[in-house]
Amino acid sequence: MSPGESGDPHEDNQIGQQDPGSKAANPERHDGERPRDGAIRAVPGTEGQASASATTRRTGGGGRGTRGPGRKGGGRRRKGRAEELMVPDATFTSYYGRQVVKPTPWESDIPFYLFAGGLAGGSSLLGMGADLTGRPHLRRNARITATVALSASMLALVHDLGRPTKFYNMLRVFKPTSPMSVGTWVLTAYAPGNVVAGASEVARLLDVQRFLPTRLKFLSGLLDWAARPGGIEAALLAPAVASYTAVLLTDTSTPAWHEAHRELPFVFVGSAAAASGGLGMVTAPLAETGPARMLAVIGATVELVVEHQMEKSMGFTAGALHEGTPGKLMRASKILTAVGGASALLLGRRHRAFAVASGLALVAGSVCTRFGVFEAGQESARDPKYTVVPQRERLNARRAAEAAGQDPGATPTSVRPGPPADDLQTTSPTAEHTTQENTA
Amino acid sequence: MSLLTNLKPFARRLDPRRGSDQAFTSVEPGGPAVRAGWGEEPPPRKGFFTDTSICIGCKACEVACKEWNGVPQDGIFELLGSSYDNTGALGASTWRHVEFIEQRKPLGGQTTGVTIGVPETAVGAGVQLPDSGAGSFGATASSFGSVGSFDTIPGPVSGPDHSGIDLFGSLKPEPVRQPEPVKAGTPMVDLGMPSFDLPSASPDAGERTEFRWLMASNVCKHCTNAGCLDVCPTGALFRTEFGTVVVQDDVCNGCGYCVAGCPFGVIDRRIGDKNQPKDAIANKNAGIAQKCTLCYDRLGEGLTPACAQACPTQSIQFGDVDELRERANVRLADLQAAGVAGAQLYAEDPDGGVGGAGAFFLLLDEPEVYGFPPDPIVTTADLPRMWKNAGFAALGLAAAVTTAFVGGRR
Numbered sequence: 001m002s003p004g005e006s007g008d009p010h011e012d013n014q015i016g017q018q019d020p021g022s023k024a025a026n027p028e029r030h031d032g033e034r035p036r037d038g039a040i041r042a043v044p045g046t047e048g049q050a051s052a053s054a055t056t057r058r059t060g061g062g063g064r065g066t067r068g069p070g071r072k073g074g075g076r077r078r079k080g081r082a083e084e085l086m087v088p089d090a091t092f093t094s095y096y097g098r099q100v101v102k103p104t105p106w107e108s109d110i111p112f113y114l115f116a117g118g119l120a121g122g123s124s125l126l127g128m129g130a131d132l133t134g135r136p137h138l139r140r141n142a143r144i145t146a147t148v149a150l151s152a153s154m155l156a157l158v159h160d161l162g163r164p165t166k167f168y169n170m171l172r173v174f175k176p177t178s179p180m181s182v183g184t185w186v187l188t189a190y191a192p193g194n195v196v197a198g199a200s201e202v203a204r205l206l207d208v209q210r211f212l213p214t215r216l217k218f219l220s221g222l223l224d225w226a227a228r229p230g231g232i233e234a235a236l237l238a239p240a241v242a243s244y245t246a247v248l249l250t251d252t253s254t255p256a257w258h259e260a261h262r263e264l265p266f267v268f269v270g271s272a273a274a275a276s277g278g279l280g281m282v283t284a285p286l287a288e289t290g291p292a293r294m295l296a297v298i299g300a301t302v303e304l305v306v307e308h309q310m311e312k313s314m315g316f317t318a319g320a321l322h323e324g325t326p327g328k329l330m331r332a333s334k335i336l337t338a339v340g341g342a343s344a345l346l347l348g349r350r351h352r353a354f355a356v357a358s359g360l361a362l363v364a365g366s367v368c369t370r371f372g373v374f375e376a377g378q379e380s381a382r383d384p385k386y387t388v389v390p391q392r393e394r395l396n397a398r399r400a401a402e403a404a405g406q407d408p409g410a411t412p413t414s415v416r417p418g419p420p421a422d423d424l425q426t427t428s429p430t431a432e433h434t435t436q437e438n439t440a
Numbered sequence: 441m442s443l444l445t446n447l448k449p450f451a452r453r454l455d456p457r458r459g460s461d462q463a464f465t466s467v468e469p470g471g472p473a474v475r476a477g478w479g480e481e482p483p484p485r486k487g488f489f490t491d492t493s494i495c496i497g498c499k500a501c502e503v504a505c506k507e508w509n510g511v512p513q514d515g516i517f518e519l520l521g522s523s524y525d526n527t528g529a530l531g532a533s534t535w536r537h538v539e540f541i542e543q544r545k546p547l548g549g550q551t552t553g554v555t556i557g558v559p560e561t562a563v564g565a566g567v568q569l570p571d572s573g574a575g576s577f578g579a580t581a582s583s584f585g586s587v588g589s590f591d592t593i594p595g596p597v598s599g600p601d602h603s604g605i606d607l608f609g610s611l612k613p614e615p616v617r618q619p620e621p622v623k624a625g626t627p628m629v630d631l632g633m634p635s636f637d638l639p640s641a642s643p644d645a646g647e648r649t650e651f652r653w654l655m656a657s658n659v660c661k662h663c664t665n666a667g668c669l670d671v672c673p674t675g676a677l678f679r680t681e682f683g684t685v686v687v688q689d690d691v692c693n694g695c696g697y698c699v700a701g702c703p704f705g706v707i708d709r710r711i712g713d714k715n716q717p718k719d720a721i722a723n724k725n726a727g728i729a730q731k732c733t734l735c736y737d738r739l740g741e742g743l744t745p746a747c748a749q750a751c752p753t754q755s756i757q758f759g760d761v762d763e764l765r766e767r768a769n770v771r772l773a774d775l776q777a778a779g780v781a782g783a784q785l786y787a788e789d790p791d792g793g794v795g796g797a798g799a800f801f802l803l804l805d806e807p808e809v810y811g812f813p814p815d816p817i818v819t820t821a822d823l824p825r826m827w828k829n830a831g832f833a834a835l836g837l838a839a840a841v842t843t844a845f846v847g848g849r850r
Contacts, residue, residue, distance in 0.1 A: 095539060095811025096522040098529055104700040105709040125837070129845040162694020162709050162727030169693045173675040176827075177820050180697050181673035239834030246833065247826045251671060251819050252700035258819050261826050265833035273840055294844040302836070381700070388808045391815035398815075 092392060094384040101253045103381035109160035111374035114245050115275065115367050116153035117187075118268060120146045121242030122276025122295070124194055128235035129291055131228055138292060140201045141283035142276070143231060146238075147198025150191060179247040186244055190237040196230030199223060242272040249377060255387055256320040256380035257373075263310035264373070266302060271366045273299025274337060278362030281348060281355045289355060293348045296362050300341030303369065304334065316390050320380035321372070329372030336365030471761075472664050472798075476679035485683035486739060487798035488748065488756055489764040490657055491771060492810075493783065495755040497524060497538055497655035504750035505536040508735065512710075512722045529811070530658055532710035535732040536747045539810055541654035656810050657747070657756055660685070660706045660732035661787050662798030663818065668698035668707050668731075670820040676729070683761070683798055684734040692728040699729065703794065703816035707731040734798070761798055768802055780804065786812060793817030 094100070104110075127142035129135075158167045171188070175181040200223045203209070209220040246268040250261035257264070277296025281289045307330075311318040321330050340361030347354035380386040473482040505511065514533035520526050523540035530537045662684045669677045669685050676692035677685060687698075687707075696709050712726025735745035743749075748758035757764060768785055775783040782805045790796035793816050807814045 093806065093808045095541070095809065096520070096525075098811055100705050100808075100811060100813050101703060102531075102699050102705040102708055105696040122837070122841075125841040129841055133845055160695075162696065162729075163692070166691075166693035169674040169676070169691055170695070172691075173673070175670075175673065175675070177670040177823060178673045178697070179823075179826075180671065180695060184673060239837045240830075242837055243830040243833040247823070247830045250826050251823055252697075253667060253703040253705075253816075253819055254700050257700075258822075261822060262829060265826075265830040266836065269833045269837040269840075273837060277844075291841075291844040294847065295841055298840045298844065302840075384808075384811075387813050391813055392808065395815040 092385055092388040094388060097384065099382050100384045100387040101255070101381050103254065103378045104252070105162070106160055106374075108371075109156040111371040113153045113156040113160070114249075114268070114370040114374065115271075116149040116156065117245055118242045118272030118366065118370070119275045119279065119363075120149035120153060120194070121190075121238040121240075122272040122299075123149065123279065124190075124197075124231070124234040124238040124241075126276055126280050126292055126295065127197060128231045130288070131231055133291075135284070135288040135291075138280055138284040138288040140205070142280055142292075143194075143197045143201045143227075144205075145276070145279055145283065146194050146234065147202075150187075150194050154187070154191070179244060179251050183241075183244045183248055186237060186240045190234055190241050193230035193233030193237075196223065197227045197234060200227035200230075239269070243269050249373070252377075253387075254377040254381045255317045255390065256314070257377040259314040259317040259390075260310050260373070262313060263306050266306040267310060267369065267373070270299045270301075270303030270306060271337075271369045274303055274341065274362045275299075275366035278340060278344070278359035278366070281344065281359035282363070286349065286352050286355060290349070293344050293355070296348075296359070297341050297345045300337045300344070300362060300365070303337055303365075304341070307334070307369075316393075317380055317386050320376040320383075320386055324379060326372050326376035326379055329368045329375060333365045333368035333372055336361045336368060340365055471683050472666075472679055472795075473681050473683045478679075478681045482681045482683070484760040484762070485798060486734065486758070487662060487683070487761040487764055487800070488659060488734070488745075488758055489768050489800060489802070490659065491755050491757065491768075491802045492654065492656035493755075493771075493775060493780070493802060493804055494753045495538070495655040495657055496753055497540055497653070498752060499538045500750040500752060501536045501657050501747035501756055502527065502534070502538055504746040505732075508738070508746035509535065509733070510721065510724065511535060511730075512713075512724055530660070530704075530706045530708075530731075532708040532730040535659065535730075537658045539654075539656045539658060541656075541805075541809060543652050543654060543805070543809075544650050545652050546650045652804075654804055654809065656801065656803065657751075658810070658812075659747070659799050660734070661704055661794065661800070662732075662734060663787075664790070664795030664797065665818040665820065666794070667701040667703055667818045667820060668729075670818065670823075671697045671701035673697060680736055680739075682734070682736075682739050684736065684739075686733045686736050687729055687731060689725045689728055689730070694727040694729065696729065701819070703813055703818060705813075764800075768800065771802060775802070782806070787816075793821075 123142045123146035127139050127146055130139035130142055158164050161167055170181065170184040173181060174185055203220055203223055209217055212220055243265045246265035247261075249257040250264055252258060260267075273295050277292045277294070277299055280292025281296060284292060311321060314321070320326060340358045343354060343358035344362065348358055349355070471482075471485045473485060474480060511533050514527065514531060518526065520528055522528075523542050525538065525540045527534055527537050664683075666677075666679075666685045669679060673695060674691055674693055676688045677698060678688065680686050694709055698707050699709060707729050708731070710724075710726050710728060710730050713720070713722035716722040735743070735747075738745055744758050748754075748756040757767065759767075765788060768788060772783055772785055782803075784803055784806075786801040786803050786807050787794065787797040788800035795818070801810075801812075803810060803812075
């Protein structure tokens with residue numbers, strides 16, 4: 001078959017795809033998913049034969065079936081739709097609608113960790129700033145927040161493993177090609193200073209010194225002395241803690257994560273700043289929350305702006321951020337972050353109640369961002385269209401370029417899967433995305 | 441001499457095909473094993489060439505793999521409703537997976553070309569299946585080499601002489617049975633095997649419709665630039681001296697990162713069965729990542745991997761990757777010359793997104809028809825750029841906090 005024929009659905013018709021029995025076996029797939037697919041449709045029937053388990057997983061959200069017709073309401077939705085219309089009408093073939101790449105076996109531990117890690121990183125920075133500028137309450141609460149968030153995130157990380165008792169194997173190598181390995185070492189370096197700073201605050205809060213035997217009272221003094229260097233050490237590594245998680249997600253074959261690799265770090269640090277600033281506003285008295293407020297506003301702004309940019313540059317895969325559960329989470333995240341950021345800016349210093357409310361909204365927005373991005377990736381891995389359609393476009397474009405004379409001797413039917421990544425920038429239809437890096 | 445060897449890595453770095461962003465991925469002359477530190481002269485790189493055009497979907501490879509590697513059952517017995525494929529996909533407990541695709545497409549220039557019960561030397565007098573286009577057999581079979589030759593079946597053997605016995609004789613449709621046995625003087629013996637007509641032999645067979653089966657045995661690709669290997673944070677995944685990628689099950693802690701790292705969706709974390717005792721086979725290596733090892737244990741003993749050993753048509757061919765590539769290209773050229781539309785090699789190109797895989801395929805349709813990604817790339821190729829962006833983001837966060845404390849002092 002010549003490449004030109006590949007898009008013709010009649011050419012690609014497969015017997016089993018037209019079997020009414022198999023469609024009946026998976027009615028929800030058709031009722032729930034077909035209308036929503038819009039411009040992108042699988043070659044007739046291929047999706048209808050998705051395995052029962054895959055179908056259940058994919059349609060699992062329940063509310064997803066209602067998305068199609070209601071698409072036009074609401075400003076944000078319209079934006080999403082406009083982006084989808086920019087994608088040319090495409091068909092794709094798949095093997096009985098089964099996923100091509102595998103979703104990670106990660107569960108809610110990981111998005112929680114993404115949130116808690118960001119919160120810890122931002123809070124460490126807030127804590128150091130408060131320490132150096134003499135804001136005792138903000139310092140205390142930020143340090144404790146950082147320590148609690150770090151501990152919770154470490155527990156989530158270990159709990160997420162298939163063999164939690166072997167977590168220490170992470171520490172037997174250092175691999176720059178593995179963001180998880182790098183992240184493990186960054187966390188390992190970040191934790192001690194963080195814990196020392198947090199522990200000194202807790203010890204002071206509980207007035208541990210009173211209960212210590214006289215011989216051991218020096219320990220309390222030592223802890224107090226070590227708090228500042230510890231806090232500074234943690235704060236130096238905190239930005240890395242907050243941003244490496246984006247690389248953790250984007251260095252995967254999960255389409256919606258990998259396609260976001262240019263902007264996701266900025267979205268994640270924005271989210272971390274918004275969450276930690278927000279929690280600072282909640283916990284510290286009004287007189288000391290100025291910097292927390294400002295950090296929260298900066299973070300919320302960056303998150304919203306770059307997230308918008310990210311959706312544009314992701315092209316077709318951005319669809320995963322708009323649909324189903326991830327779509328709801330991302331919309332909630334935008335609303336909460338926007339409302340929280342605006343009210344922090346305008347009302348945050350008027351009254352403690354406003355500060356607390358907007359701070360909580362920002363924290364909730366950050367949670368929604370992390371879970372939304374995570375779930376969007378999982379969804380994009382489960383649905384073969386997010387893997388096949390962009391890759392098919394890339395391949396067809398390259399074949400067309402070859403046919404146009406760049407290399408006329410090449411056999412057109414021989415799949416040459418993927419040039420080195422650098423070549424992609426010149427031939428891929430998504431080339432404009434790759435050149436936009438660092439614009440944020 | 442030592443100067444030369446010392447210069448080699450430097451020369452590789454000068455390879456014009458590699459930009460600075462390609463630091464983590466490359467195609468190097470010595471192959472992946474050299475890059476992984478197995479010295480300058482490791483054993484030849486081993487791999488599979490899976491020629492799906494001669495796969496008969498018997499699933500012997502799936503079974504042989506499970507048996508040799510002690511891979512537990514994958515899920516409960518469920519019928520997926522996808523032709524004869526009830527396995528579904530590659531996974532932690534499925535290291536070989538036979539796919540079945542039913543298509544409304546003509547066979548193209550393919551013919552069965554099988555002669556039954558007749559020595560190769562007697563092809564002219566042999567029985568051709570009624571619908572097969574005579575003559576094309578030579579064109580396609582010649583490329584098989586040892587693969588497609590049927591002349592060994594009735595050949596001379598030591599011990600009792602069964603050469604006159606036509607084992608397949610009972611399978612032959614009555615009308616076309618040859619009046620003369622192959623070797624004059626030796627009577628045919630009917631072994632009483634159950635017999636049936638060939639599909640097209642019955643009078644109401646009707647017109648030949650446009651229909652073809654595609655069958656393909658999927659497996660781990662053992663990529664030159666392996667995403668799973670790159671992202672593994674424990675070193676549990678490693679590159680063997682044969683250039684293959686293997687999980688060490690005593691090191692893996694089940695983080696699951698390799699699952700998302702693989703562009704082909706091969707590797708997965710084994711779930712196990714909570715209803716079984718902990719030491720039951722069903723729970724063997726539960727919670728950690730598992731995939732095809734290319735039978736690393738057999739390779740070390742000079743043996744062929746179980747799936748290739750069991751494949752009755754040599755659709756799965758095992759050998760040195762260099763030689764397999766040549767074989768694959770010859771076979772592709774033959775099929776294209778024979779008019780088989782859509783024949784293409786997959787994952788073979790050393791300049792491809794994964795640097796050429798150790799296991800590659802000859803497909804008869806576009807990759808996505810088989811559930812393969814059409815244009816897979818190893819995401820680690822973009823990693824330097826990603827780290828750079830993360831670095832900028834981190835600096836941005838530090839700057840934001842500084843601004844907040846310096847500028848926001850209220």
